[in-house]
Amino acid sequence: METKEKTFQFNLLAKTVKPIVDKKVEGGDLTGALSLLRTSLEKDFSLETIKDIALTYSEMEQYELSNKYWHKYLSLAPKSMCGIAYEELLMNHFCLENRTATVHYFMQKIELDGFVSDAVLDSGIKDALEEPKKPIFRLLKPVEKADFSYELSEARREFSRGRYEKTIELLTQIPKGCPQYIDSLEDLSLAYYLQGDAEKGISIQRELIKEKGENVISFCHLSGMYKTLKKEDKSLYYYNRAKEMQSTDPEDVYRLAFIAFEREDGAFAIECMEKIILERAYDVNMLYFYGLALINCNRYEDAERVLKKAYRINPDERSLAFYIRLCDSLKKGETEYKKYLPLRYYLDYPESIYAERIKRLSAFDSKDKKAISNFVKSPKNKELLEWGLNSKNQSLNEAVAYGLMRAETLIGDKMLIECLMRSDISDHLKRTIIYYLVCKGRKTKINTVMGNIFFSFKPRPVSFEQDEMGEKFLVSYAMCVSTYALLRVDGGDRLSKQTMAIYTLLKDRKEMIDFAPEEISALITYKCNLAPLESVKSIALVYNTEEEKINQIIKLYKECSYD
Numbered sequence: 138m139e140t141k142e143k144t145f146q147f148n149l150l151a152k153t154v155k156p157i158v159d160k161k162v163e164g165g166d167l168t169g170a171l172s173l174l175r176t177s178l179e180k181d182f183s184l185e186t187i188k189d190i191a192l193t194y195s196e197m198e199q200y201e202l203s204n205k206y207w208h209k210y211l212s213l214a215p216k217s218m219c220g221i222a223y224e225e226l227l228m229n230h231f232c233l234e235n236r237t238a239t240v241h242y243f244m245q246k247i248e249l250d251g252f253v254s255d256a257v258l259d260s261g262i263k264d265a266l267e268e269p270k271k272p273i274f275r276l277l278k279p280v281e282k283a284d285f286s287y288e289l290s291e292a293r294r295e296f297s298r299g300r301y302e303k304t305i306e307l308l309t310q311i312p313k314g315c316p317q318y319i320d321s322l323e324d325l326s327l328a329y330y331l332q333g334d335a336e337k338g339i340s341i342q343r344e345l346i347k348e349k350g351e352n353v354i355s356f357c358h359l360s361g362m363y364k365t366l367k368k369e370d371k372s373l374y375y376y377n378r379a380k381e382m383q384s385t386d387p388e389d390v391y392r393l394a395f396i397a398f399e400r401e402d403g404a405f406a407i408e409c410m411e412k413i414i415l416e417r418a419y420d421v422n423m424l425y426f427y428g429l430a431l432i433n434c435n436r437y438e439d440a441e442r443v444l445k446k447a448y449r450i451n452p453d454e455r456s457l458a459f460y461i462r463l464c465d466s467l468k469k470g471e472t473e474y475k476k477y478l479p480l481r482y483y484l485d486y487p488e489s490i491y492a493e494r495i496k497r498l499s500a501f502d503s504k505d506k507k508a509i510s511n512f513v514k515s516p517k518n519k520e521l522l523e524w525g526l527n528s529k530n531q532s533l534n535e536a537v538a539y540g541l542m543r544a545e546t547l548i549g550d551k552m553l554i555e556c557l558m559r560s561d562i563s564d565h566l567k568r569t570i571i572y573y574l575v576c577k578g579r580k581t582k583i584n585t586v587m588g589n590i591f592f593s594f595k596p597r598p599v600s601f602e603q604d605e606m607g608e609k610f611l612v613s614y615a616m617c618v619s620t621y622a623l624l625r626v627d628g629g630d631r632l633s634k635q636t637m638a639i640y641t642l643l644k645d646r647k648e649m650i651d652f653a654p655e656e657i658s659a660l661i662t663y664k665c666n667l668a669p670l671e672s673v674k675s676i677a678l679v680y681n682t683e684e685e686k687i688n689q690i691i692k693l694y695k696e697c698s699y700d
Contacts, residue, residue, distance in 0.1 A: 602644070657690070
């Protein structure tokens with residue numbers, strides 16, 4: 138038995154697995170290659186394996202998952218080896234239409250190596266890197282030649298961030314008749330709808346049909362909007378109109394699939410999903426929805442096969458394991474899981490389980506410190522906490538994170554540190570976690586991903602007396618570190634030196650009792666004089682404090698300096 142175990146370990150060594158993985162990739166078995174790489178990584182840690190996992194996800198066109206592993210690679214690799222990660226990240230973000238991150242990683246690659254591969258530039262990235270300029274003047278006569286592509290691209294950027302009011306403001310600037318007008322109508326309709334004005338969304342969709350003609354996407358949107366308004370007859374009418382057009386355009390098929398999910402038309406949803414999966418064979422979300430539809434149509438074996446494939450691609454999506462067990466149970470004719478049918482179409486546990494999990498976590502951060510610590514230390518709660526921390530529900534993320542901070546346990550801290558590397562967790566929450574870690578005295582390197590951009594820094598040590606003023610300055614220093622992290626600026630030695638200099642000068646001044654930690658942070662930031670926080674006005678905005686109070690503490694500092 139011992140010999141077999143040693144052989145198994147040896148067979149999973151990165152150098153042994155590499156040629157097998159290469160053969161699988163050459164043969165088109167990307168899922169098999171990925172599974173082998175991930176298993177190998179568990180048994181034999183290797184930067185080369187992390188790199189191969191990231192490249193395999195990219196080959197699958199799963200760019201977000203690829204980025205996750207490139208960020209992990211950047212957190213562990215020496216600076217001299219980071220060039221490949223920067224180059225791959227810029228290509229991934231180009232495919233994801235994230236221009237800000239594309240430019241950032243392009244500059245990182247140039248700064249490190251002095252060049253970007255010709256193959257990357259030939260892909261069209263070079264042209265995309267040119268910053269679009271907003272014209273000062275527009276020739277609106279004739280209007281059909283006016284270019285409003287800047288407003289359209291900016292509106293789409295705001296839309297992707299959920300800023301619908303700003304999206305509407307930009308789109309309503311695009312006049313009827315110009316080349317971007319028709320595209321703007323669809324985005325404008327959805328922005329109004331998602332802002333809660335379905336009637337306005339419907340009105341704009343009708344205008345779009347007049348301009349563009351009858352089309353599947355407009356009919357699908359109208360069906361969904363009328364369903365929101367509980368006008369079932371009109372919702373069904375437009376759904377049938379969309380189906381009758383029998384479009385084979387991939388975008389139309391995609392929209393039809395999701396309106397079919399909304400209307401619980403499982404059979405037609407499956408028909409659409411089978412076409413989509415042919416083009417997006419490794420898309421975990423598509424496989425997930427496809428599997429749920431198959432379960433709802435009693436095709437349990439097919440559903441299990443599809444969901445297992447999705448799980449092999451992304452085993453971090455924990456709820457997939459639940460649905461695989463559900464399929465196995467239903468295949469055997471067991472009744473345990475039947476209570477969850479029919480399944481709702483969203484990427485998480487069924488409603489009743491989701492609600493029960495929310496209930497278990499709802500009061501987590503309001504427990505007393507000892508109860509929270511015991512909850513975190515319990516092995517049976519580890520998966521639940523990880524689920525809550527990584528949920529797509531932002532308020533749940535925050536509740537769990539704040540609870541873990543109050544627990545002050547090594548297990549909880551490890552979860553919070555891992556959370557910093559997730560691109561789908563809010564930057565605001567990450568700033569709070571960094572603030573907590575610095576207050577706790579963490580001096581080792583902190584890696585984080587903010588705004589899809591990897592940033593690594595090391596808080597410098599500071600030493601304060603164990604009194605009220607020392608505690609206030611520690612909080613102020615942590616606030617500064619987390620603020621600069623959010624701006625992706627490493628304050629380094631300058632920040633710690635300025636903090637200690639100000640503390641030494643002002644710690645015994647009775648006037649300091651009138652200043653809050655935010656105002657002390659503002660003074661430290663002002664003295665550091667690091668872009669973009671160089672003016673009192675910008676500093677006041679960041680720390681949400683009054684300019685007058687900042688000027689007062691600056692004046693006090695200068696007076697003490699002259700003494």
